Amino acid sequence: MTKAFSPSPLFERVERARRRKRKIKDTQITLAHGSGGRAMHELVEGLFLEYLGNPILDTLEDQAILDIAQANGHRSARLAFTTDSYVVDPIFFPGGDIGKLAIHGTVNDLAMSGARPLYLSAGFILEEGFPIDDLKRILDSMSSAAREAGVQIVTGDTKVVQKGSADRLFINTSGIGVIDSDVRISAARAQVGDKVIVNGSIGDHGTTIMIARGELELETEIESDTAPLHLLVNEMLTEAERIGAPDGIHSLRDPTRGGVATTLNEIALKSEVHIRIFEGKIPIKDEVQGACEILGLDPLYVANEGKLIAIVSAEIAEQLVARMRDNPLGRKACVIGEVVAEPEGIVSMVTGFGGTRIVDMLAGEQLPRIC
Amino acid sequence: MTKAFSPSPLFERVERARRRKRKIKDTQITLAHGSGGRAMHELVEGLFLEYLGNPILDTLEDQAILDIAQANGHRSARLAFTTDSYVVDPIFFPGGDIGKLAIHGTVNDLAMSGARPLYLSAGFILEEGFPIDDLKRILDSMSSAAREAGVQIVTGDTKVVQKGSADRLFINTSGIGVIDSDVRISAARAQVGDKVIVNGSIGDHGTTIMIARGELELETEIESDTAPLHLLVNEMLTEAERIGAPDGIHSLRDPTRGGVATTLNEIALKSEVHIRIFEGKIPIKDEVQGACEILGLDPLYVANEGKLIAIVSAEIAEQLVARMRDNPLGRKACVIGEVVAEPEGIVSMVTGFGGTRIVDMLAGEQLPRIC
Numbered sequence: 165m166t167k168a169f170s171p172s173p174l175f176e177r178v179e180r181a182r183r184r185k186r187k188i189k190d191t192q193i194t195l196a197h198g199s200g201g202r203a204m205h206e207l208v209e210g211l212f213l214e215y216l217g218n219p220i221l222d223t224l225e226d227q228a229i230l231d232i233a234q235a236n237g238h239r240s241a242r243l244a245f246t247t248d249s250y251v252v253d254p255i256f257f258p259g260g261d262i263g264k265l266a267i268h269g270t271v272n273d274l275a276m277s278g279a280r281p282l283y284l285s286a287g288f289i290l291e292e293g294f295p296i297d298d299l300k301r302i303l304d305s306m307s308s309a310a311r312e313a314g315v316q317i318v319t320g321d322t323k324v325v326q327k328g329s330a331d332r333l334f335i336n337t338s339g340i341g342v343i344d345s346d347v348r349i350s351a352a353r354a355q356v357g358d359k360v361i362v363n364g365s366i367g368d369h370g371t372t373i374m375i376a377r378g379e380l381e382l383e384t385e386i387e388s389d390t391a392p393l394h395l396l397v398n399e400m401l402t403e404a405e406r407i408g409a410p411d412g413i414h415s416l417r418d419p420t421r422g423g424v425a426t427t428l429n430e431i432a433l434k435s436e437v438h439i440r441i442f443e444g445k446i447p448i449k450d451e452v453q454g455a456c457e458i459l460g461l462d463p464l465y466v467a468n469e470g471k472l473i474a475i476v477s478a479e480i481a482e483q484l485v486a487r488m489r490d491n492p493l494g495r496k497a498c499v500i501g502e503v504v505a506e507p508e509g510i511v512s513m514v515t516g517f518g519g520t521r522i523v524d525m526l527a528g529e530q531l532p533r534i535c
Numbered sequence: 536m537t538k539a540f541s542p543s544p545l546f547e548r549v550e551r552a553r554r555r556k557r558k559i560k561d562t563q564i565t566l567a568h569g570s571g572g573r574a575m576h577e578l579v580e581g582l583f584l585e586y587l588g589n590p591i592l593d594t595l596e597d598q599a600i601l602d603i604a605q606a607n608g609h610r611s612a613r614l615a616f617t618t619d620s621y622v623v624d625p626i627f628f629p630g631g632d633i634g635k636l637a638i639h640g641t642v643n644d645l646a647m648s649g650a651r652p653l654y655l656s657a658g659f660i661l662e663e664g665f666p667i668d669d670l671k672r673i674l675d676s677m678s679s680a681a682r683e684a685g686v687q688i689v690t691g692d693t694k695v696v697q698k699g700s701a702d703r704l705f706i707n708t709s710g711i712g713v714i715d716s717d718v719r720i721s722a723a724r725a726q727v728g729d730k731v732i733v734n735g736s737i738g739d740h741g742t743t744i745m746i747a748r749g750e751l752e753l754e755t756e757i758e759s760d761t762a763p764l765h766l767l768v769n770e771m772l773t774e775a776e777r778i779g780a781p782d783g784i785h786s787l788r789d790p791t792r793g794g795v796a797t798t799l800n801e802i803a804l805k806s807e808v809h810i811r812i813f814e815g816k817i818p819i820k821d822e823v824q825g826a827c828e829i830l831g832l833d834p835l836y837v838a839n840e841g842k843l844i845a846i847v848s849a850e851i852a853e854q855l856v857a858r859m860r861d862n863p864l865g866r867k868a869c870v871i872g873e874v875v876a877e878p879e880g881i882v883s884m885v886t887g888f889g890g891t892r893i894v895d896m897l898a899g900e901q902l903p904r905i906c
Contacts, residue, residue, distance in 0.1 A: 193665040198695025211667070212691060215674035216657070216681070220689040228689035230654055232603075232612050232713055241603050241612040247656035247709055248692045251700075283601055285618035286587070287707045289660070294564040296582070303586035310587070318591040318599035320583060321619045321707075324569025325904060329622075329702035334694075336658045338618055338709035342603055533696060 194529070200421025200467075201526025224434075225351060226273045226417060229343065244279035246270060247338040253533040255302070255332055257376040259369075259387030260469075262335055263302035265535060267309035268390045268469060269420065270339040275394035276416040276472065278349050278401055279341030281313065287321040287336040294332055302333070313392040315339070341394075345410070347401060353414040354435035359481035360501035361474040363396060363494045364389070365447040366424050367463030369470070370534050371455050380458060386451050391470030393418065396491045400474065403487040407480050415475035418468070420535055422526040425464040427473050428501075428511045429525040435475075439511045441501030441523070464513075465526050467534045475503060565900070571792025571838075572897025595805075596722060597644045597788060600714065615650035617641060618709040624904040626673070626703055628747040630740075630758030631840075633706055634673035636906060638680035639761045639840060640791065641710040646765035647787040647843065649720050649772055650712030652684065658692040658707040665703055673704070684763040686710070712765075716781070718772060724785040725806035730852035731872035732845040734767060734865045735760070736818040737795050738834030740841070741905050742826050751829060757822050762841030764789065767864045771845065774858040778851050786846035789839065791906055793897040796835040798844050799872075799882045800896040806846075810882045812872030812894070835884075836897050838905045846874060 188210040196203035213222060220228045227246035248269050255262040267284065274281040286306070290299070310317055317337075368389040375382050397416065404412045415435070419427035424446070432439045448463050456463050470493060476484055481499055488494030511523040559581040567574035584593060591599045598617035619640050626633040638655065645652040657677070661670070681688055688708075739760040746753050768787065775783045786806070790798035795817075803810045819834050827834050841864060847855055852870055859865030882894040 188667065191667050193661045193663060193667065193670070193695055195663055195695050195697065197661065198693060204693060207693065208691075211671065212674065212693070215671070215678045216688045216691070218687045218689070220654075220687060221691065228654065228656075230689065230711070232614065232653070232711075243603065243711075245654060245656060245711060246690050247658045247707065249658040249660050249694045249707060251660060251694045251696050253700075282603070283591075283599065283616060285599075285616060285709050287618045287620040287709075289620050289622060289705055290564045290568065292564060292566055296559065296562050296564065299564070300582065300586070303583065307586045316589045316591060317587045318589070318601065319617050320579075320587070320592065322569060322575060322578060322583070323620045323622045323705075323904075324564055324566050324900075325622050325702060326566065328699070329624075329904075330705070331696060331700035334660055334701070334705070336618065336620060336692075336707035336709075338656050338658075338707075340601070340603075340614075340616060340711065529695075533694075533700075 195532045196529040198532065199526055199529040201426050227277045229277060242343040244274045244277040244341040244343055246273040247336065248273065249334055249336040250535060251334050251533050252373065252535050253331065254376050257388060258372050260390040261302055261305050263306035264309045265390055265469060266335040266337045267306055267313060268392050269535060270337040271313045271315060271392045271394055272418045274339050274341035275397045276418055277343060278345060278347040278397065279343045281315045281339055281341040281394050283318045283340045284310065284315050285319045285338045286317050289330055289334040290322065290324045291330045291332050292324055292327040313394065345401065347411065349413060349416050351415050351417055351431045352434040354431050354437050354475040354503050355414060356437060356503055356505045357478050358414060358475045358503040359478050359499045360439060360441060361476060361481060361485060361497060362500050363472050363488055364496040365449045365452065366468055366471060367448060367452045367456060367466035369468050370466035370531050371452050373534050374459050374531060375455060382455055382458065384451050384455055386455060389468055389470035391493050393470065393472050393493060396488065396493045399487060399491055400484055403484055404480055407483055409477060409480045412477040412480040413474060416472055418472050420467050420469060423465040423467060424473060425511065425523045426526045431475060432511050433509045436508045438504045438506055438508055439501055440504055441513050443513050443515045445498060445500045447496045447498060461530060464523060465530065467531065469535065566903045567900040569903065570897055570900040572797050598648045600648060613714040615645045615648040615712040615714055617644040618707065619644065620705060620707040621906060622705050622904050623744065623906050624702065625747050628759060629743050631761040632673055632676050634677035635680045636761055636840060637706040637708045638677055638684060639763050640906060641708040642684045642686060642763045642765055643789045645710050645712035646768045647789055648714060649716060649718040649768065650714045652686050652710055652712040652765050654689045654711045655681065655686050656690045656709045657688050660701055660705040661693065661695045662701045662703050663695055663698045684765065716772065718782065720784060720787050722786050722788055722802045723805040725802050725808050725846040725874050726785060727808060727874055727876045728849050729785060729846045729874040730849050730870045731810060731812060732847060732852060732856060732868060733871050734843050734859055735867040736820045736823065737839055737842060738819060738823045738827060738837035740839050741837035741902050742823050744905050745830050745902060746826060753826055753829065755822050755826055757826060760839055760841035762864050764841065764843050764864060767859065767862045770858060770862055771855055774855055775851055778854055780848060780851045783848040783851040784845060787843055789843050791838050791840060794836040794838060795844060796882065796894045797897045802846060803882050804880045807879045809875045809877055809879055810872055811875055812884050814884050814886045816869060816871045818867045818869060832901060835894060836901065838902065840906065
């Protein structure tokens with residue numbers, strides 16, 4: 165959450181805390197462990213990596229980059245590989261459903277490495293009693309989303325558990341993409357002087373889900389922004405090459421769980437830089453802003469499903485933004501911040517009033533089962 | 536289930552029924568849809584393929600074979616890609632746990648295409664309140680199983696759902712392997728004259744799970760057979776090549792849900808052949824046979840997690856079996872049947888008394904959440 169700013173002593177305390185090895189102190193899983201925020205990072209870094217760690221997993225990118233060596237000695241293929249389980253509640257919501265999300269989310273995790281998404285797997289866990297008509301609707305939606313994104317579902321699995329042992333259905337999609345160019349996009353490559361770009365307004369998806377749960381009776385036109393971003397990324401890479409800076413896109417990440425704030429914190433930590441964003445430049449729809457105020461949410465922490473954060477070298481930022489605006493998914497693209505040296509591992513925001521606040525990683529869990 | 540045999544009229548009726556396009560008539564998901572048997576085939580063929588079908592998925596192999604073309608025009612990589620969700624109950628059982636199963640099951644699905652398993656993803660769905668100590672135990676088990684199988688978990692995902700929205704934890708693993716040779720192993724390649732090989736005694740895993748649920752207070756020494764089979768498969772492929780029949784292994788499949796009976800039915804249907812097995816030749820441990828009798832189960836339909844069915848050309852069958860017996864996972868390997876022409880799409884069993892029965896695909900669901 166954004167915290168009141170006080171100068172260097174606070175920064176130093178935060179920096180010290182950040183350097184401590186993450187450890188998990190809880191004895192039970194809590195909803196916060198699935199938040200995308202601090203507790204999830206503790207679980208992943210303090211537990212999963214301890215047991216399963218290896219040089220590829222340890223990078224904690226949203227996708228693994230694999231060099232598939234052929235036994236025959238031919239040049240290896242460079243692949244991206246990713247997985248996500250979808251447990252969103254409700255399963256149908258304005259702008260999409262769990263099936264569409266399961267395609268877009270995995271396509272986007274591949275795209276954020278510069279990969280061309282090709283093949284998806286789909287694993288279904290179904291609750292006994294789940295209506296076949298709802299399943300048809302979800303499969304139809306997955307089929308359209310896959311076709312539009314140009315990917316094929318090539319392998320699958322179905323499990324059924326007794327009534328009460330799962331909530332309707334969960335879908336896992338894993339994906340494989342091929343990286344044709346020599347790009348090395350990584351959350352660890354943000355550099356001092358870089359600009360921070362977002363491709364449009366933030367907070368739409370999470371706000372839509374919260375409203376769709378009907379806990380507050382809000383009537384709005386807000387829809388999930390769920391969309392496949394690989395073509396936009398491809399255009400960005402092509403434009404960077406055209407400008408003569410093929411390596412100018414340093415980091416790409418889709419700010420899903422934990423929102424833009426958490427994603428920027430991940431990049432700042434991995435790249436050991438400070439990221440400064442400007443409140444007045446962050447595009448937020450009036451309706452989303454209004455709904456978030458009523459729901460008690462900060463749009464910076466709300467999940468997006470059709471947004472990306474790009475950290476790019478300053479020389480190409482404006483041209484990239486112009487190119488992004490030609491794509492329907494980048495109409496509102498803009499520079500929202502910059503990368504500076506210190507205090508490293510931290511994100512700050514210059515507010516509308518000219519003050520500065522620390523924008524921390526999401527703490528706790530405000531939005532369980534958002535994706 | 537095995538049915539009393541009556542000669543050709545029954546075969547003809549079964550054949551006619553088999554030729555009908557599978558359709559799903561149910562309005563709700565039932566446990567049988569997750570059985571691995573007939574209802575699951577109806578769901579997959581009558582619904583999933585209708586929406587998601589494409590030439591790769593339509594093969595309904597346990598793994599997709601992908602030719603990854605490189606944009607630079609270099610020789611493509613031939614990959615196997617597979618996914619499975621694990622929902623086994625209980626999560627800890629004699630001989631293993633859900634984590635070990637999640638590694639072995641996906642390694643085996645890759646191995647059954649002749650691939651060298653390389654990389655796995657792991658997606659966790661955790662129930663709020665799940666004990667961290669149990670999670671540690673499962674991660675430790677996954678870590679050991681992955682190390683022993685020579686695979687790396689390179690990407691992952693964690694979701695948490697509210698207490699009551701999932702039963703403890705579910706794990707999805709997807710896997711990528713590389714196929715170095717030119718083998719074309721497929722459930723559609725069984726040929727008249729081929730022999731049917733199994734690598735050991737059947738029914739151990741499913742029986743273990745049923746006993747572990749404690750519904751019957753049985754005290755036995757039975758353990759799950761969960762094991763990674765890729766090295767055994769590799770030795771089989773090497774032996775076939777050494778004998779001078781590199782293409783002599785036609786079909787490989789691990790008989791998990793639905794057991795040996797269902798796997799053989801899948802092969803008979805896809806290859807349009809008749810498979811005849813001999814009751815007296817099928818290895819079953821006395822304890823498993825005894826427990827199955829008490830539990831009312833037929834070992835032919837009980838899940839295995841460290842077994843494979845190989846359909847191989849007759850000339851190499853005995854030499855292959857001899858080679859398999861050198862591997863700890865193939866000590867009890869033997870020929871249990873043969874492939875004949877008619878009546879096609881059907882499996883029959885010559886009983887101990889010299890009679891013949893149809894061995895149908897699993898109907899209904901006897902063992903929910905077995906893997």
